[in-house]
Amino acid sequence: KNEVEQSPQNLTAQEGEFITINCSYSVGISALHWLQQHPGGGIVSLFMLSSGKKKHGRLIATINIQEKHSSLHITASHPRDSAVYICAVMYQGAQKLVFGQGTRLTINP
């Protein structure tokens, strides 16, 4: 069982829609990362969270420590947002990042 669960696995939406991708984890963490992977494979770090909420442009990431849950939101989605979005966590006391399986997002024009 993967220690980091993402949902949905695949998401297709129309341009302009509000997008939510979810990430759940099993025990206490020191940090959670949201990453974006484009078809070429390169990975870009979007956010690092340990509490609360962060916003960058049309992207918003939230985390609820008590519920062990994080969400990534995209407002006014655009076809260029199409990518795989990956959640990764660093568990407290651990020394390794654990990745979720990723959510493949496709935004149609």
Place this chain on the structure above:
Amino acid sequence: SQTIHQWPATLVQPVGSPLSLECTVEGTSNPNLYWYRQAAGRGLQLLFYSVGIGQISSEVPQNLSASRPQDRQFILSSKKLLLSDSGFYLCACERNTEAFFGQGTRLTVV
């Protein structure tokens, strides 16, 4: 700022040939370093991680090995590649909960 250099970006190798992928980190010292593999259509799987020079932990049994000869250098190797070694290999660095990623290497074993 921290950066990771990972090369090559793409690689085509015959079955049975050796492999060496290199990852170097700039802008930090004593980072935790990771090698991940992503098979086609799958998520990122941790292969090795290292918390210091010469310290390597392996997550899954496999045909690969890793070494960390210097603080900011992490190498993924194989003596004889298998077809099943094909995939996308990613180097990552973590320090004080901040994580950075290389651009990855797409390996095709033919």
